[in-house]
Amino acid sequence: MRNRSTRPDGPRGAVARRRRLGLAGGIAIGPFFALRSTSAVAADVDAAALVKESCAARHTETGNSVPPPFPKLAGLSPDYLAKQLRDVIGGSRKSEIMQPIATKLSRKEIAALARYYGAQRRTPGIVTDPTLISAGVVLFTEGDRERGVPGCACCHGTDGVGAPGYPNIASQNAGYVYLQLQEPATASARTIAAG
Numbered sequence: 001m002r003n004r005s006t007r008p009d010g011p012r013g014a015v016a017r018r019r020r021l022g023l024a025g026g027i028a029i030g031p032f033f034a035l036r037s038t039s040a041v042a043a044d045v046d047a048a049a050l051v052k053e054s055c056a057a058r059h060t061e062t063g064n065s066v067p068p069p070f071p072k073l074a075g076l077s078p079d080y081l082a083k084q085l086r087d088v089i090g091g092s093r094k095s096e097i098m099q100p101i102a103t104k105l106s107r108k109e110i111a112a113l114a115r116y117y118g119a120q121r122r123t124p125g126i127v128t129d130p131t132l133i134s135a136g137v138v139l140f141t142e143g144d145r146e147r148g149v150p151g152c153a154c155c156h157g158t159d160g161v162g163a164p165g166y167p168n169i170a171s172q173n174a175g176y177v178y179l180q181l182q183e184p185a186t187a188s189a190r191t192i193a194a195g
Helices: 010-020 030-034 047-059 078-090 098-102 107-119 130-141 174-181 185-191
Strands: none
Touching: 047 107, 078 098, 078 107
């Protein structure tokens, strides 16, 4: 392994590389700025008008969508919602429906939408098949050890309202959760119940 001083571009080249990579003293600072609160960015966007124009047909104005392919957005962390939109734009989260919509949004609009939907109150879930409730409780709390599936509560909390980095899945549309669980394991880990 080379010593920094023996690199062809010398120590000054290393400093320039760190700056290009968003590193300060060897520590990544880019994620710090990406995770900062969305409130300062969203100031002058009419979120309610933007919701009516771009989101309400699928997620409703309250963020409590009903059709299975669409998640409830109400009550999610604004930072989580903004990250999901950025991930759709960047391609790390796949959504044929959301991609053309999200790419038209500015950074301010993303922040405003995230704050708007984060402030909405989530409605209770709809039980479509009561016979599945007891099995669902076991999977949620304990998982399925035979298949190596951890309980949902491990990451989403015992009440399902999420934790830092994990979304609120309480009262989420069952059809949406089902579709997310059908995704490949790597995608499910990132996107399960984006709502």
